[in-house]
Amino acid sequence: MDLAALEARIARVEDVEAIKQLKARYCEICDDSHNPDEIVKIFTEDGIWEGKGIGKAQGHAAIRELFVGFQKAMSYSQHMVMNPIIEIQGDTATGRWYIFVPSTFRHGNQAKWQAARYSEDYVRENGAWKIKHLRIAGPRMSADYETGWAS
DSSP: OOHHHHHHHHHHHHHHHHHHHHHHHHHHHHHTTOOHHHHGGGEEEEEEEEETTTEEEESHHHHHHHHHHHHHHEEEEOOEEEEEEEEEETTEEEEEEEEEEEEEETGGGEEEEEEEEEEEEEEEETTEEEEEEEEEEEEEEEEETTTOSOO
């Protein structure tokens, strides 16, 4: 194997790992009471957060406001993402993830189980990966804690 091919393989592995860390940071911010000041740091300036049935926000100010709303609506969440499929194309990338989230909504102290799928676009800015467009493709499952999802 030539050195250039090895360097390219290592760069790809490093990029995939950096995007996994970015997604882990996203989950950490969500579980830190949907911290509106931190969330904008991991999106591009013109980034988009879009969730089917939830809403759409573009740009730091709108994403921050969306997360203020999440903060008011939810008292607890534990975002767990898994099964990433990440594809790198130079300074852009795409990712797909499954998510499972136990959460508590403030209204009625309602505990829920939620599962969905993320589809995301990323861009490298000044050497760091950021989220360009995050899409949640509707809930695959949303159920009350007490009754579960089987019914």
